[in-house]
Amino acid sequence: MPNKDENRFTVLDLLDLDLKEQNTLNLRCIGGRKGLPREITTPDLNRPGLALSGFYESFAWQRLQIFGRGENAYLKMLAEQGNVEIYEKLFSYPIPCCIFTHNLAPSKAFFDAAERAECPILQTDLTSSEFSSRVLRVLLDIFAPQTSIHGVLVEVYGIGILLTGDSGVGKSETALELIERGHRLVADDVVEIRCVNGSILMGQGANKVIGHHMEIRGLGIINITHLFGVGAIRDKKQIQLVCELEEWDSTKVYDRIGTEEMTTEILGVHVPKLEIPVKPGRNIPIIIETASMNERLKKMGYHSAKEFNQNVLRWLESENARALYFNRDDYL
């Protein structure tokens, strides 16, 4: 994750990323260590073939430079010809780093040039195409627009639900009851949200140290993982529904039918939103559970409220037809 204090994402941060399974980059630094604090400013890649052959117009130096088999073979040829000033020219640009795929390693002359220019050289055992797709995915995630929202993110029946509302309205208590009922906590209090692909909102805890702890009034800070087990937590989850809890306001009109859908906008993405009034005697966790299942039904194409209204309209229509039949005088 980007270094929060400075909000810079450096080559060192790239090496430090804690990635899992299909996202691992298997990167290690094989030269130019002094350049590790260089900043990566854009989530893009460049194959520097044209630059190596001496064409520097529109050279995308600010991107990660990927050296695959082709580039490496070309470098080798240059080294054999003793044509190493091309290296100097390449490193005269402040490129963030050079990455060699297929576990390839450049010649000594290239290393020396990189050391002098303090440009880090990284190596991975992945193929160029595989590495490109993985690193792009990772970088797009890191450079995605992000915000943080005060609330609790829980996963209920597979739907990511963001509970929001004023403090003291019972967000944490509702989440606790949901966890008790077998659902999962993603983040409490501060939820960090990233907009991935321009349409998906990924929520996660803002801080690894806070992890899956919750503050419950009267109890203090509790550790959800220890209390409920790893089955009760989740690292990140897409936000698919926002439930805003609020004190019951008798002057306010709450949705009674549910045919009109409200949405809220987070990072430019519209998410379905429910306003749930809270008052003593209302079991909010069960309402949230039901909302989650109803949301799943909607995703499957069955909209309870609309379907119900269709049935009512059909029934009223048939009543009309009956009336027409029985009271000819009135209608014909």
Added chain:
Amino acid sequence: MSRAPRAAPEIGSRTAALTEEGYMTEVTVTISNRAGIHARPAALIVQTASKFASKIWLEKGSDRINAKSIMGIITLGASFGTPIHIMADGVDEAEAAAAIQTLFDSKFEED
């Protein structure tokens, strides 16, 4: 709930009947929107009725339901042309009955 059918009062006429506590405001209207009372009009009626302290009922034929219950109103099955008898009893009964009558007259902002 079901009672003997009574003679239908003249539509639009407002009468006051004596109840145990005092008089009750009553008014009869006709459903004038083509679709009848489906979910949206029902919600409008409930919203309006809930603003008043009075007890409010709607009556279709011999069925009488609480005008503050959304499912009750929908299950009345009030289709186009059905006469509905509105009854309100309480401190603000006259305003309540008038407000509901206005809703019916405005065809629930439909058509």
